[in-house]
Amino acid sequence: EPEVTQTPSHQVTQMGQEVILRCVPISNHLYFYWYRQILGQKVEFLVSFYNNEISEKSEIFDDQFSVERPDGSNFTLKIRSTKLEDSAMYFCASSPSTGGYSPLHFGNGTRLTVT
Amino acid sequence: GQQLNQSPQSMFIQEGEDVSMNCTSSSIFNTWLWYKQEPGEGPVLLIALYKAGELTSNGRLTAQFGITRKDSFLNISASIPSDVGIYFCAGQRNDYKLSFGAGTTVTVRA
Numbered sequence: 001e002p003e004v005t006q007t008p009s010h011q012v013t014q015m016g017q018e019v020i021l022r023c024v025p026i027s028n029h030l031y032f033y034w035y036r037q038i039l040g041q042k043v044e045f046l047v048s049f050y051n052n053e054i055s056e057k058s059e060i061f062d063d064q065f066s067v068e069r070p071d072g073s074n075f076t077l078k079i080r081s082t083k084l085e086d087s088a089m090y091f092c093a094s095s096p097s098t099g100g101y102s103p104l105h106f107g108n109g110t111r112l113t114v115t
Numbered sequence: 116g117q118q119l120n121q122s123p124q125s126m127f128i129q130e131g132e133d134v135s136m137n138c139t140s141s142s143i144f145n146t147w148l149w150y151k152q153e154p155g156e157g158p159v160l161l162i163a164l165y166k167a168g169e170l171t172s173n174g175r176l177t178a179q180f181g182i183t184r185k186d187s188f189l190n191i192s193a194s195i196p197s198d199v200g201i202y203f204c205a206g207q208r209n210d211y212k213l214s215f216g217a218g219t220t221v222t223v224r225a
Contacts, residue, residue, distance in 0.1 A: 042217045091158070103146070105160065106150075
């Protein structure tokens with residue numbers, strides 16, 4: 001079964017550094033998402049992306065965050081200047097369309113540790 | 116995002132027992148989804164519900180979409196050790212964004 005794949009599985013970075021988290025969504029999916037899960041907490045929506053632009057973003061997704069689909073297969077999340085509180089699991093998800101009959105499929109996540 | 120209240124927060128169950136958990140919301144959702152997350156992995160879709168009142172099964176899992184569209188439950192029958200994990204409910208509205216519950220941690224005693 002097709003999968004959403006994310007790399008790296010674990011990223012350690014120093015505060016203030018830039019990080020790029022990478023995702024390869026399922027190939028025929030059109031809608032892409034990033035979610036975040038701080039340790040022990042629930043999964044939170046960050047941003048959705050369709051047709052090469054952001055569709056919606058949460059209040060968490062501030063100017064330090066950006067997303068890009070640099071080619072036909074990758075979908076990236078960049079954090080420009082990481083803060084300690086950015087430490088979390090970051091999940092990429094994709095769906096073929098929106099709304100009903102199109103549940104999101106998640107990758108296994110990237111654990112980001114900011115020291 | 117919309118607030119989903121998921122309960123119980125955790126449960127210890129005996130192997131072979133049936134398990135039930137539920138989610139409620141003050142808002143209406145068009146779709147209810149149940150995901151399972153195991154350590155070090157992303158949420159994996161278990162069941163998706165699209166119509167109010169719908170009852171859907173996936174093996175030993177059964178989930179229902181509440182008539183009011185503000186709640187859903189998930190049942191696991193005859194639990195086995197591999198049922199351990201965190202179960203999340205998620206609601207989806209027309210804006211396709213998922214709102215997640217806080218999760219129910221299930222631990223099975225052999």
